[in-house]
Amino acid sequence: MTRTIRIGTRDSELALWQANTVREQLEKSGYTTTLVPVKSTGDIVLDKPLYELGITGIFTKTLDVAMLNGDIDIAVHSMKDVPTALPKGIVEAAVLKRAATQDILVHKGLDFLDNKGIIATGSLRRKAQWLHRYPEHTVVDLRGNVNTRMKKLEDNDWNGAIFAAAGLQRINLTPDNFIDLDWMIPAPAQGAMLVVAKEEDAFCLEALSLLNDKETQECVAIERDFLRTLEGGCTAPIGALASKVNDVEYRFEGALFSLDGTQKIQVEETFSLGKHEGLGKKLAEKLLDEGGKELMKEIKEILKKD
């Protein structure tokens, strides 16, 4: 039987690159595929309200709806954009081998670091960590896809802007000046790609199981358990990274920051793969006990007002 797997994708350059990567890997394993660029959510009508289906993420909503509607079979996402709870009927089918996890600063010269600088980012996590390290600096809001943000950096007199290294590498965008921010804790699952499919679609689940990278899958699962336990439906400045230290050891590092960057509550632990059941949740609970509960409450209050 030949069935064509319809791969749903948003139409940004990064989304298309990621969907094409999955497409190539499936074709290499002998599957027939096609790419389906998906229109925005408003164009598609479902017979149930979105909240009833558990659909939440702003980047992933459109593709979730298209999948439940039967217009696509699988969808490819930057895993860090995917809410920690998937909609009913949609499951994680494969986590691809992770690329670079770190954030980078694209800049126009680094003299400003010791003075008063202006840094652009739309991420609360990046803003809080930047201000934690450089309290004298100003952070301005910057949104849009990677290409848009790079253009805005050129057009403004900011000193720099922060990006995920993986996003720039994927679209071959090599800035003239950049530095790795290895002190900055990335977003949970940064640099990983997730392919989702319908729970009932055994054909696609089997095809995608070939693409799964177990090490990446286990590491991002810890990071997302940590996030899920902390956040309770609120977007807070949270970083988490599980990474390999040597052949036998892995290390988890996670932190919660106040929005202004003055407070940081951090947890870390060394572990081995396969023996980390409940680690993300356990460390999130430790963080909550060490002042995280109060800080999360404070963050929610401030975000509610904005």
Ligand SMILES: NCc1[nH]cc(CCC(=O)O)c1CC(=O)O
């Ligand atoms: N929030 C947008 C987004 N989602 C995924 C990536 C890049 C790829 C990745 O981090 O996995 C980016 C761009 C960025 O954060 O600079």
